Structures are given as C-alpha cells and as structure tokens.
Amino acid sequence: MLKNFELKINGNLYKVKAYENEPLLWVIRERLRLTGTKFGCGIGVCGACSLLVEGKVQRSCVFPAKEAVGKSIITIEGLPPNHPLKRAWIEVQTPQCGYCQPGQIMEAYALLLENPKPTREEVVKRLSYHICRCGTYNRILKAVERAVGGFRS
Ligand code: FES
Ligand code: FES
Incomplete structure (x- = not known):
C-alpha cells in the first residue's frame, strides 16, 4: 500500500x-524525477546511487526512503554548477x-x-568503493586534486 512521505531534498x-520499504533511489528518480542519481547494481556495491543523508554518504538503492524522513538529503542536483568539484570535473x-x-x-x-584538504591516499581509499566501468579513476583523482588546490602532503 502506498504511504505519504515528506522528504527534504536539496533544501526543498x-x-x-x-x-513502506521503497528504496530512496526509486523515490527520488522515478517518483520525483530527480534523475541525476543513477541506478547501477541495486545491491549497494557500485556506488552509482550515492547521495548524502544528514551529511553522510548513503547508497540510495539500499536505503529505505522512510529512514530519510525528517533528514536533509543532498543529491547531485543540490551542488550548484559553480561548485569547485563540478567545475574541476568539467x-x-x-x-x-x-x-x-x-x-x-x-x-x-x-x-x-x-576533510577539506585530504591527502591523495585518503581520496584513493574513499573513492575505491566506487566502480567506474570506463576506468576514469586517474581523471577523477585529478579533478579532486584540482578542486582542493592540491592534495595535502
Ligand atoms: S546502484 Fe550500485 S550501489 Fe546502488
Ligand atoms: S562508468 Fe564511469 S565514466 Fe563510465
């Protein structure tokens, strides 16, 4: 049976x-049409569906929407186009x-x-939980390095 939820996403x-137990990913993509967050594996392994709930990364394909009620959700749409990470990625x-x-x-x-000024190793470790089938790992590291103005040594 469908239930009513109120979700605060990107400040709205x-x-x-x-x-009742619908994953947050389906709610934000299919019901709210915020399609920046992607569906990859659906079992919490690839990282494509990552977003923030109360400042912590969650894999939204395995995170029930009901657990996000009353909390702040940030998706990729919530980062402004001029955010240093988005600029560096481009x-x-x-x-x-x-x-x-x-x-x-x-x-x-x-x-x-x-950790606003991470070391290269800290970034590698953190992002190692994300799969890129195109193998863009080196460019991802370069982009993070650019966004933070160089890694901490
Ligand atoms: S879609 Fe792969 S971790 Fe969620
Ligand atoms: S899967 Fe990472 S850029 Fe294609």
Missing part, C-alpha cells in the same frame, strides 16, 4: 507517495560515459565536508 520539501574532462560520475562526485563532496 517534497510530498510523495511511496511503498575542466579535467573527467567523465567518459558519465554514468558513475554523480556517485563519485557525491562521495568526494562528503569527503571534503569532513
């Missing part, structure tokens, strides 16, 4: 009907097919909230 309040021409990139950017965004 959305009223939406969804199933300047480095990071994506190939682009499919994994919103999840990669959201993971990098969460990392920089916790």
